[in-house]
Amino acid sequence: MTKPCIICVAITGSVATKDNNPAVPITVAEQVESVHEAFEAGATIAHCHVRNDDGTPSSDPEKFARLKEGLEAHCPGIIIQFSTGGRSGAGRARGGMLPLRPDMASLSVGSNNFPTRVYENPPDLVDWLASEMRTYGVKPEVEAFDLSHIFQAVAMNRDGRVPGKLYVQFVMGVKNAMPVDREVFDFYIKTVERLAPEAEWCAAGIGRHQITLNEWSIAAGGHTRT
Amino acid sequence: MTKPCIICVAITGSVATKDNNPAVPITVAEQVESVHEAFEAGATIAHCHVRNDDGTPSSDPEKFARLKEGLEAHCPGIIIQFSTGGRSGAGRARGGMLPLRPDMASLSVGSNNFPTRVYENPPDLVDWLASEMRTYGVKPEVEAFDLSHIFQAVAMNRDGRVPGKLYVQFVMGVKNAMPVDREVFDFYIKTVERLAPEAEWCAAGIGRHQITLNEWSIAAGGHTRT
Numbered sequence: 065m066t067k068p069c070i071i072c073v074a075i076t077g078s079v080a081t082k083d084n085n086p087a088v089p090i091t092v093a094e095q096v097e098s099v100h101e102a103f104e105a106g107a108t109i110a111h112c113h114v115r116n117d118d119g120t121p122s123s124d125p126e127k128f129a130r131l132k133e134g135l136e137a138h139c140p141g142i143i144i145q146f147s148t149g150g151r152s153g154a155g156r157a158r159g160g161m162l163p164l165r166p167d168m169a170s171l172s173v174g175s176n177n178f179p180t181r182v183y184e185n186p187p188d189l190v191d192w193l194a195s196e197m198r199t200y201g202v203k204p205e206v207e208a209f210d211l212s213h214i215f216q217a218v219a220m221n222r223d224g225r226v227p228g229k230l231y232v233q234f235v236m237g238v239k240n241a242m243p244v245d246r247e248v249f250d251f252y253i254k255t256v257e258r259l260a261p262e263a264e265w266c267a268a269g270i271g272r273h274q275i276t277l278n279e280w281s282i283a284a285g286g287h288t289r290t
Numbered sequence: 291m292t293k294p295c296i297i298c299v300a301i302t303g304s305v306a307t308k309d310n311n312p313a314v315p316i317t318v319a320e321q322v323e324s325v326h327e328a329f330e331a332g333a334t335i336a337h338c339h340v341r342n343d344d345g346t347p348s349s350d351p352e353k354f355a356r357l358k359e360g361l362e363a364h365c366p367g368i369i370i371q372f373s374t375g376g377r378s379g380a381g382r383a384r385g386g387m388l389p390l391r392p393d394m395a396s397l398s399v400g401s402n403n404f405p406t407r408v409y410e411n412p413p414d415l416v417d418w419l420a421s422e423m424r425t426y427g428v429k430p431e432v433e434a435f436d437l438s439h440i441f442q443a444v445a446m447n448r449d450g451r452v453p454g455k456l457y458v459q460f461v462m463g464v465k466n467a468m469p470v471d472r473e474v475f476d477f478y479i480k481t482v483e484r485l486a487p488e489a490e491w492c493a494a495g496i497g498r499h500q501i502t503l504n505e506w507s508i509a510a511g512g513h514t515r516t
Protein backbone atom coordinates (compact mmCIF):
# COMPACT_ATOMS: atom_id res chain seq x y z
CA MET A 65 0.00 0.00 0.00
CA THR A 66 1.72 3.19 -1.08
CA LYS A 67 -1.50 5.17 -0.67
CA PRO A 68 -1.27 7.38 2.40
CA CYS A 69 -3.64 6.37 5.14
CA ILE A 70 -5.97 9.13 6.21
CA ILE A 71 -6.62 8.98 9.93
CA CYS A 72 -9.88 10.61 10.80
CA VAL A 73 -10.41 11.58 14.40
CA ALA A 74 -13.94 11.77 15.75
CA ILE A 75 -13.14 13.36 19.07
CA THR A 76 -16.71 13.14 20.16
CA GLY A 77 -19.76 11.50 18.67
CA SER A 78 -23.18 12.77 19.54
CA VAL A 79 -24.18 10.19 22.13
CA ALA A 80 -21.50 9.88 24.80
CA THR A 81 -21.72 12.40 27.64
CA LYS A 82 -19.57 13.23 30.64
CA ASP A 83 -21.74 10.79 32.57
CA ASN A 84 -20.33 7.97 30.42
CA ASN A 85 -16.79 9.23 30.26
CA PRO A 86 -15.51 12.33 32.07
CA ALA A 87 -12.85 12.77 29.36
CA VAL A 88 -15.41 13.46 26.62
CA PRO A 89 -14.81 17.02 25.35
CA ILE A 90 -18.01 19.05 25.47
CA THR A 91 -17.19 22.73 25.14
CA VAL A 92 -15.72 24.14 21.96
CA ALA A 93 -12.44 24.86 23.79
CA GLU A 94 -12.26 21.26 25.03
CA GLN A 95 -12.99 19.95 21.54
CA VAL A 96 -10.31 22.11 19.96
CA GLU A 97 -7.71 20.89 22.48
CA SER A 98 -8.77 17.30 21.93
CA VAL A 99 -8.38 17.60 18.14
CA HIS A 100 -5.08 19.39 18.66
CA GLU A 101 -3.68 16.38 20.52
CA ALA A 102 -4.90 14.02 17.80
CA PHE A 103 -3.52 16.37 15.11
CA GLU A 104 -0.06 16.28 16.67
CA ALA A 105 -0.36 12.49 16.79
CA GLY A 106 -1.03 12.43 13.03
CA ALA A 107 -4.77 12.79 12.51
CA THR A 108 -5.70 14.18 9.10
CA ILE A 109 -9.44 14.75 9.35
CA ALA A 110 -11.43 16.03 12.32
CA HIS A 111 -14.99 14.70 12.24
CA CYS A 112 -16.96 17.20 14.35
CA HIS A 113 -20.21 17.26 16.26
CA VAL A 114 -21.06 20.13 18.61
CA ARG A 115 -22.79 20.02 21.97
CA ASN A 116 -24.92 22.16 24.18
CA ASP A 117 -23.45 23.12 27.53
CA ASP A 118 -25.37 20.27 29.19
CA GLY A 119 -23.67 17.82 26.82
CA THR A 120 -26.71 17.12 24.62
CA PRO A 121 -26.20 17.16 20.83
CA SER A 122 -26.64 20.46 19.02
CA SER A 123 -26.68 21.60 15.41
CA ASP A 124 -26.17 25.30 16.23
CA PRO A 125 -24.22 26.93 13.36
CA GLU A 126 -22.76 29.45 15.81
CA LYS A 127 -21.07 26.65 17.77
CA PHE A 128 -19.79 25.08 14.55
CA ALA A 129 -18.38 28.47 13.52
CA ARG A 130 -16.44 28.82 16.78
CA LEU A 131 -15.17 25.24 16.51
CA LYS A 132 -13.98 25.86 12.96
CA GLU A 133 -12.15 29.05 13.99
CA GLY A 134 -10.49 27.24 16.88
CA LEU A 135 -9.38 24.34 14.70
CA GLU A 136 -8.00 26.62 12.01
CA ALA A 137 -5.94 28.46 14.62
CA HIS A 138 -4.67 25.42 16.54
CA CYS A 139 -4.47 22.73 13.86
CA PRO A 140 -3.58 24.49 10.61
CA GLY A 141 -4.17 22.23 7.62
CA ILE A 142 -6.38 19.67 9.33
CA ILE A 143 -9.38 18.71 7.23
CA ILE A 144 -12.51 19.86 9.01
CA GLN A 145 -15.52 17.60 8.59
CA PHE A 146 -18.87 18.58 10.11
CA SER A 147 -21.48 15.99 10.94
CA THR A 148 -24.92 16.40 9.36
CA GLY A 149 -26.08 13.24 11.12
CA GLY A 150 -29.55 13.01 12.52
CA ARG A 151 -28.70 12.74 16.18
CA SER A 152 -28.06 16.46 16.54
CA GLY A 153 -31.06 17.94 14.79
CA ALA A 154 -34.09 17.30 12.62
CA GLY A 155 -34.67 18.05 8.96
CA ARG A 156 -32.83 20.93 7.36
CA ALA A 157 -31.43 22.09 10.71
CA ARG A 158 -28.94 19.27 10.18
CA GLY A 159 -27.35 21.23 7.33
CA GLY A 160 -27.59 24.73 8.80
CA MET A 161 -23.81 24.93 9.27
CA LEU A 162 -22.90 24.08 5.67
CA PRO A 163 -22.66 27.76 4.63
CA LEU A 164 -19.58 27.87 6.90
CA ARG A 165 -17.87 25.92 4.11
CA PRO A 166 -16.12 23.19 6.12
CA ASP A 167 -13.80 21.07 3.97
CA MET A 168 -16.10 18.07 4.30
CA ALA A 169 -19.41 17.04 5.81
CA SER A 170 -20.92 13.66 6.50
CA LEU A 171 -23.90 12.78 4.27
CA SER A 172 -26.27 9.90 4.98
CA VAL A 173 -27.98 8.78 1.78
CA GLY A 174 -30.44 6.20 3.08
CA SER A 175 -32.45 5.32 6.16
CA ASN A 176 -31.93 2.50 8.64
CA ASN A 177 -32.70 1.53 12.19
CA PHE A 178 -30.67 2.71 15.18
CA PRO A 179 -30.81 0.99 18.59
CA THR A 180 -34.16 2.47 19.59
CA ARG A 181 -35.47 4.41 16.60
CA VAL A 182 -35.42 4.99 12.87
CA TYR A 183 -32.52 7.02 11.51
CA GLU A 184 -34.57 9.07 9.07
CA ASN A 185 -32.96 10.36 5.91
CA PRO A 186 -35.86 10.92 3.51
CA PRO A 187 -34.89 11.29 -0.16
CA ASP A 188 -35.76 14.99 -0.37
CA LEU A 189 -33.63 15.83 2.69
CA VAL A 190 -30.69 13.82 1.29
CA ASP A 191 -30.97 15.72 -1.99
CA TRP A 192 -31.17 19.06 -0.20
CA LEU A 193 -28.10 18.34 1.96
CA ALA A 194 -26.17 17.24 -1.13
CA SER A 195 -27.18 20.39 -2.99
CA GLU A 196 -26.09 22.60 -0.08
CA MET A 197 -22.73 20.80 -0.11
CA ARG A 198 -22.36 21.54 -3.82
CA THR A 199 -23.36 25.17 -3.29
CA TYR A 200 -20.78 25.73 -0.58
CA GLY A 201 -18.03 23.54 -2.03
CA VAL A 202 -18.18 20.99 0.79
CA LYS A 203 -16.90 17.47 0.02
CA PRO A 204 -19.37 14.82 1.24
CA GLU A 205 -18.29 11.77 3.18
CA VAL A 206 -21.11 9.38 2.42
CA GLU A 207 -22.07 7.29 5.47
CA ALA A 208 -22.98 3.73 4.48
CA PHE A 209 -24.91 2.08 7.30
CA ASP A 210 -26.08 -0.64 4.92
CA LEU A 211 -25.22 -2.06 1.51
CA SER A 212 -27.84 -0.17 -0.48
CA HIS A 213 -26.31 3.10 0.73
CA ILE A 214 -23.21 2.30 -1.35
CA PHE A 215 -25.42 1.88 -4.42
CA GLN A 216 -27.18 5.16 -3.61
CA ALA A 217 -23.83 6.94 -3.23
CA VAL A 218 -22.73 5.66 -6.63
CA ALA A 219 -26.03 6.68 -8.25
CA MET A 220 -25.69 10.18 -6.79
CA ASN A 221 -22.09 10.35 -7.96
CA ARG A 222 -23.01 9.30 -11.50
CA ASP A 223 -25.85 11.81 -11.84
CA GLY A 224 -23.82 14.66 -10.35
CA ARG A 225 -25.58 15.07 -7.02
CA VAL A 226 -22.32 14.04 -5.31
CA PRO A 227 -19.73 15.20 -7.85
CA GLY A 228 -16.05 14.35 -8.02
CA LYS A 229 -14.26 11.46 -6.41
CA LEU A 230 -16.60 9.57 -4.13
CA TYR A 231 -15.61 9.17 -0.48
CA VAL A 232 -17.61 6.52 1.39
CA GLN A 233 -17.44 5.48 5.01
CA PHE A 234 -18.72 2.05 6.07
CA VAL A 235 -20.32 2.24 9.51
CA MET A 236 -20.58 -1.08 11.33
CA GLY A 237 -21.56 -2.21 14.80
CA VAL A 238 -24.64 -0.05 15.34
CA LYS A 239 -27.36 -2.14 17.00
CA ASN A 240 -30.28 -2.84 14.62
CA ALA A 241 -28.21 -1.65 11.65
CA MET A 242 -25.21 -3.50 10.12
CA PRO A 243 -23.17 -5.56 12.58
CA VAL A 244 -19.39 -5.95 12.36
CA ASP A 245 -18.97 -8.81 9.92
CA ARG A 246 -15.79 -9.53 8.00
CA GLU A 247 -17.51 -10.96 4.91
CA VAL A 248 -19.75 -7.92 4.64
CA PHE A 249 -16.73 -5.65 5.06
CA ASP A 250 -14.98 -7.44 2.20
CA PHE A 251 -18.13 -7.30 0.06
CA TYR A 252 -18.47 -3.56 0.76
CA ILE A 253 -14.93 -3.01 -0.56
CA LYS A 254 -15.56 -5.25 -3.56
CA THR A 255 -18.77 -3.36 -4.33
CA VAL A 256 -17.12 0.05 -4.12
CA GLU A 257 -14.28 -1.15 -6.35
CA ARG A 258 -16.71 -2.64 -8.87
CA LEU A 259 -19.10 0.30 -9.08
CA ALA A 260 -16.78 3.25 -8.50
CA PRO A 261 -13.13 2.24 -9.03
CA GLU A 262 -11.92 5.78 -8.36
CA ALA A 263 -13.66 6.05 -5.00
CA GLU A 264 -11.94 6.15 -1.63
CA TRP A 265 -13.43 4.39 1.35
CA CYS A 266 -12.94 4.33 5.07
CA ALA A 267 -14.63 2.46 7.88
CA ALA A 268 -15.83 3.20 11.38
CA GLY A 269 -16.76 0.74 14.08
CA ILE A 270 -18.96 1.91 16.89
CA GLY A 271 -17.85 1.59 20.52
CA ARG A 272 -15.91 -1.58 21.25
CA HIS A 273 -15.78 -2.37 17.50
CA GLN A 274 -13.64 0.65 16.73
CA ILE A 275 -10.29 -1.14 16.99
CA THR A 276 -11.47 -4.07 14.86
CA LEU A 277 -12.55 -1.78 12.04
CA ASN A 278 -9.34 0.26 12.29
CA GLU A 279 -7.28 -2.90 11.88
CA TRP A 280 -9.36 -4.25 9.00
CA SER A 281 -9.33 -0.89 7.21
CA ILE A 282 -5.63 -0.27 7.46
CA ALA A 283 -4.82 -3.82 6.36
CA ALA A 284 -7.21 -3.55 3.40
CA GLY A 285 -5.84 -0.21 2.23
CA GLY A 286 -8.68 2.02 3.37
CA HIS A 287 -8.73 5.01 5.62
CA THR A 288 -9.95 4.82 9.15
CA ARG A 289 -11.66 6.80 11.86
CA THR A 290 -10.63 6.60 15.49
CA MET B 291 -33.01 -29.06 -7.21
CA THR B 292 -35.44 -31.56 -5.81
CA LYS B 293 -36.88 -28.98 -3.42
CA PRO B 294 -40.37 -27.96 -4.56
CA CYS B 295 -40.56 -24.40 -5.74
CA ILE B 296 -43.10 -22.32 -3.90
CA ILE B 297 -44.79 -19.87 -6.21
CA CYS B 298 -46.14 -16.93 -4.30
CA VAL B 299 -48.77 -14.82 -6.00
CA ALA B 300 -49.11 -11.18 -5.03
CA ILE B 301 -52.28 -10.44 -6.91
CA THR B 302 -52.13 -6.84 -5.94
CA GLY B 303 -49.54 -4.74 -4.19
CA SER B 304 -50.56 -1.62 -2.39
CA VAL B 305 -49.55 0.95 -4.96
CA ALA B 306 -51.04 0.10 -8.36
CA THR B 307 -54.58 1.32 -8.92
CA LYS B 308 -57.16 0.89 -11.67
CA ASP B 309 -55.75 4.10 -13.12
CA ASN B 310 -52.48 2.31 -13.81
CA ASN B 311 -53.98 -0.98 -14.89
CA PRO B 312 -57.71 -1.65 -15.22
CA ALA B 313 -57.08 -5.35 -14.51
CA VAL B 314 -55.89 -4.70 -10.94
CA PRO B 315 -58.33 -6.41 -8.59
CA ILE B 316 -59.64 -3.99 -5.95
CA THR B 317 -62.70 -5.45 -4.29
CA VAL B 318 -62.46 -8.54 -2.14
CA ALA B 319 -64.50 -10.50 -4.71
CA GLU B 320 -62.12 -9.44 -7.51
CA GLN B 321 -59.11 -10.38 -5.38
CA VAL B 322 -60.52 -13.81 -4.57
CA GLU B 323 -61.15 -14.52 -8.25
CA SER B 324 -57.68 -13.33 -9.17
CA VAL B 325 -56.04 -15.61 -6.60
CA HIS B 326 -58.32 -18.43 -7.76
CA GLU B 327 -56.92 -18.19 -11.28
CA ALA B 328 -53.35 -18.16 -9.98
CA PHE B 329 -54.14 -21.07 -7.64
CA GLU B 330 -55.38 -23.19 -10.53
CA ALA B 331 -52.20 -22.28 -12.38
CA GLY B 332 -50.11 -23.60 -9.47
CA ALA B 333 -49.61 -20.76 -7.00
CA THR B 334 -48.90 -21.93 -3.45
CA ILE B 335 -48.98 -18.72 -1.42
CA ALA B 336 -51.29 -15.74 -1.78
CA HIS B 337 -49.61 -12.54 -0.59
CA CYS B 338 -52.51 -10.22 0.23
CA HIS B 339 -53.09 -6.51 0.60
CA VAL B 340 -56.58 -5.05 0.88
CA ARG B 341 -57.98 -1.88 -0.60
CA ASN B 342 -60.60 0.71 0.06
CA ASP B 343 -63.36 1.00 -2.53
CA ASP B 344 -61.52 3.93 -4.13
CA GLY B 345 -58.47 1.71 -4.62
CA THR B 346 -56.31 3.26 -1.88
CA PRO B 347 -54.47 0.90 0.48
CA SER B 348 -56.26 -0.21 3.64
CA SER B 349 -55.37 -2.19 6.72
CA ASP B 350 -58.99 -2.81 7.78
CA PRO B 351 -59.18 -6.19 9.60
CA GLU B 352 -62.78 -6.60 8.42
CA LYS B 353 -61.67 -6.58 4.78
CA PHE B 354 -58.87 -9.03 5.55
CA ALA B 355 -61.44 -11.30 7.25
CA ARG B 356 -63.68 -11.35 4.18
CA LEU B 357 -60.69 -11.96 1.90
CA LYS B 358 -59.55 -14.87 4.05
CA GLU B 359 -63.05 -16.42 4.02
CA GLY B 360 -63.25 -16.08 0.25
CA LEU B 361 -59.82 -17.62 -0.29
CA GLU B 362 -60.58 -20.54 2.04
CA ALA B 363 -63.78 -21.26 0.09
CA HIS B 364 -62.37 -20.87 -3.43
CA CYS B 365 -58.73 -21.94 -3.05
CA PRO B 366 -58.69 -24.65 -0.36
CA GLY B 367 -55.16 -25.29 0.85
CA ILE B 368 -53.57 -22.13 -0.48
CA ILE B 369 -51.23 -20.49 2.03
CA ILE B 370 -52.67 -17.13 2.99
CA GLN B 371 -50.11 -14.41 3.69
CA PHE B 372 -51.24 -10.97 4.85
CA SER B 373 -49.08 -7.92 4.32
CA THR B 374 -48.16 -5.89 7.39
CA GLY B 375 -46.21 -3.49 5.17
CA GLY B 376 -46.22 0.19 5.88
CA ARG B 377 -47.98 1.35 2.75
CA SER B 378 -51.40 0.39 4.06
CA GLY B 379 -51.36 1.82 7.57
CA ALA B 380 -49.27 3.37 10.31
CA GLY B 381 -47.92 1.89 13.51
CA ARG B 382 -49.80 -0.97 15.12
CA ALA B 383 -52.72 -0.64 12.69
CA ARG B 384 -50.42 -2.56 10.32
CA GLY B 385 -50.84 -5.67 12.47
CA GLY B 386 -54.52 -5.29 13.36
CA MET B 387 -55.48 -8.28 11.18
CA LEU B 388 -53.02 -10.73 12.77
CA PRO B 389 -55.65 -12.07 15.25
CA LEU B 390 -57.36 -13.54 12.15
CA ARG B 391 -54.51 -16.08 12.21
CA PRO B 392 -53.48 -16.09 8.54
CA ASP B 393 -50.93 -18.80 7.76
CA MET B 394 -48.23 -16.19 7.18
CA ALA B 395 -47.65 -12.45 7.32
CA SER B 396 -44.92 -10.26 5.93
CA LEU B 397 -42.61 -8.73 8.54
CA SER B 398 -40.19 -5.90 7.82
CA VAL B 399 -37.35 -5.89 10.34
CA GLY B 400 -35.48 -2.73 9.39
CA SER B 401 -36.03 0.68 7.84
CA ASN B 402 -34.99 1.96 4.44
CA ASN B 403 -35.88 4.56 1.87
CA PHE B 404 -38.70 4.18 -0.62
CA PRO B 405 -38.98 6.30 -3.79
CA THR B 406 -40.27 9.41 -2.01
CA ARG B 407 -40.18 8.67 1.72
CA VAL B 408 -38.76 6.66 4.57
CA TYR B 409 -40.21 3.18 5.05
CA GLU B 410 -40.37 3.34 8.82
CA ASN B 411 -40.09 0.16 10.85
CA PRO B 412 -38.92 1.30 14.28
CA PRO B 413 -37.48 -1.44 16.50
CA ASP B 414 -40.39 -1.44 18.98
CA LEU B 415 -42.97 -1.82 16.19
CA VAL B 416 -40.98 -4.67 14.63
CA ASP B 417 -40.86 -6.43 17.99
CA TRP B 418 -44.58 -5.90 18.56
CA LEU B 419 -45.52 -7.27 15.11
CA ALA B 420 -43.28 -10.29 15.70
CA SER B 421 -44.85 -10.91 19.11
CA GLU B 422 -48.38 -10.72 17.64
CA MET B 423 -47.32 -13.26 15.03
CA ARG B 424 -46.09 -15.60 17.79
CA THR B 425 -49.30 -15.07 19.78
CA TYR B 426 -51.53 -15.97 16.84
CA GLY B 427 -49.34 -18.67 15.32
CA VAL B 428 -48.59 -16.69 12.16
CA LYS B 429 -45.43 -17.57 10.24
CA PRO B 430 -43.43 -14.44 9.34
CA GLU B 431 -42.00 -13.86 5.89
CA VAL B 432 -39.17 -11.46 6.65
CA GLU B 433 -38.82 -8.77 3.99
CA ALA B 434 -35.18 -7.93 3.33
CA PHE B 435 -34.96 -4.58 1.54
CA ASP B 436 -31.26 -4.37 2.40
CA LEU B 437 -28.43 -6.58 3.61
CA SER B 438 -28.63 -5.67 7.29
CA HIS B 439 -32.23 -6.90 7.33
CA ILE B 440 -30.94 -10.44 6.77
CA PHE B 441 -28.69 -10.06 9.82
CA GLN B 442 -31.62 -8.70 11.82
CA ALA B 443 -33.81 -11.63 10.75
CA VAL B 444 -31.15 -14.09 11.88
CA ALA B 445 -30.71 -12.29 15.21
CA MET B 446 -34.48 -12.41 15.80
CA ASN B 447 -34.54 -16.08 14.85
CA ARG B 448 -31.71 -16.93 17.24
CA ASP B 449 -33.26 -15.11 20.21
CA GLY B 450 -36.72 -16.54 19.58
CA ARG B 451 -38.52 -13.42 18.37
CA VAL B 452 -39.00 -15.14 15.01
CA PRO B 453 -39.06 -18.81 16.00
CA GLY B 454 -38.77 -21.88 13.79
CA LYS B 455 -37.41 -22.09 10.31
CA LEU B 456 -36.63 -18.64 8.98
CA TYR B 457 -38.31 -17.55 5.75
CA VAL B 458 -36.74 -14.48 4.14
CA GLN B 459 -37.73 -12.61 1.01
CA PHE B 460 -35.19 -10.44 -0.80
CA VAL B 461 -36.87 -7.37 -2.27
CA MET B 462 -34.97 -5.68 -5.08
CA GLY B 463 -35.65 -2.92 -7.55
CA VAL B 464 -37.32 -0.39 -5.24
CA LYS B 465 -36.01 3.10 -6.05
CA ASN B 466 -33.77 4.47 -3.27
CA ALA B 467 -33.55 1.01 -1.67
CA MET B 468 -31.63 -1.98 -3.09
CA PRO B 469 -31.45 -2.13 -6.88
CA VAL B 470 -31.55 -5.36 -8.87
CA ASP B 471 -27.93 -6.50 -8.86
CA ARG B 472 -26.80 -10.05 -9.52
CA GLU B 473 -23.76 -9.93 -7.22
CA VAL B 474 -25.86 -8.66 -4.34
CA PHE B 475 -28.44 -11.36 -5.01
CA ASP B 476 -25.70 -14.01 -4.85
CA PHE B 477 -24.27 -12.45 -1.68
CA TYR B 478 -27.74 -12.43 -0.09
CA ILE B 479 -28.05 -16.18 -0.71
CA LYS B 480 -24.52 -16.80 0.55
CA THR B 481 -25.26 -14.79 3.69
CA VAL B 482 -28.50 -16.64 4.42
CA GLU B 483 -26.75 -19.98 3.91
CA ARG B 484 -23.84 -18.96 6.14
CA LEU B 485 -25.89 -17.52 9.01
CA ALA B 486 -29.02 -19.69 8.90
CA PRO B 487 -28.40 -22.85 6.88
CA GLU B 488 -31.93 -24.13 7.57
CA ALA B 489 -33.63 -21.00 6.29
CA GLU B 490 -35.70 -20.76 3.13
CA TRP B 491 -35.52 -17.69 0.93
CA CYS B 492 -37.43 -16.20 -1.92
CA ALA B 493 -37.05 -13.04 -3.95
CA ALA B 494 -39.30 -10.37 -5.38
CA GLY B 495 -38.46 -7.81 -8.03
CA ILE B 496 -40.57 -4.72 -8.25
CA GLY B 497 -42.32 -3.76 -11.47
CA ARG B 498 -40.29 -4.53 -14.59
CA HIS B 499 -37.72 -6.41 -12.47
CA GLN B 500 -40.19 -9.11 -11.49
CA ILE B 501 -39.30 -11.52 -14.29
CA THR B 502 -35.55 -11.12 -13.71
CA LEU B 503 -35.88 -12.01 -10.04
CA ASN B 504 -38.19 -14.93 -10.83
CA GLU B 505 -35.62 -16.37 -13.20
CA TRP B 506 -32.70 -15.85 -10.83
CA SER B 507 -34.62 -17.34 -7.89
CA ILE B 508 -35.80 -20.43 -9.66
CA ALA B 509 -32.35 -21.11 -11.12
CA ALA B 510 -30.73 -20.63 -7.69
CA GLY B 511 -33.15 -22.93 -5.90
CA GLY B 512 -35.22 -20.33 -4.10
CA HIS B 513 -38.91 -19.63 -4.12
CA THR B 514 -40.39 -16.77 -6.02
CA ARG B 515 -43.20 -14.28 -6.03
CA THR B 516 -45.05 -13.29 -9.19
Ligand SMILES: [Zn+2]
Nearest residue numbers: 077111147149
Ligand atom coordinates in the same frame (compact mmCIF):
# COMPACT_ATOMS: atom_id res chain seq x y z
ZN1 LIG C 1 -20.32 11.57 13.74
Ligand SMILES: [Zn+2]
Nearest residue numbers: 096097100138
Ligand atom coordinates in the same frame (compact mmCIF):
# COMPACT_ATOMS: atom_id res chain seq x y z
ZN1 LIG D 1 -4.28 23.82 20.87
Ligand SMILES: [Zn+2]
Nearest residue numbers: 303337373375
Ligand atom coordinates in the same frame (compact mmCIF):
# COMPACT_ATOMS: atom_id res chain seq x y z
ZN1 LIG E 1 -46.94 -6.77 -0.48
Ligand SMILES: [Zn+2]
Nearest residue numbers: 322323326364
Ligand atom coordinates in the same frame (compact mmCIF):
# COMPACT_ATOMS: atom_id res chain seq x y z
ZN1 LIG F 1 -63.29 -18.71 -7.49
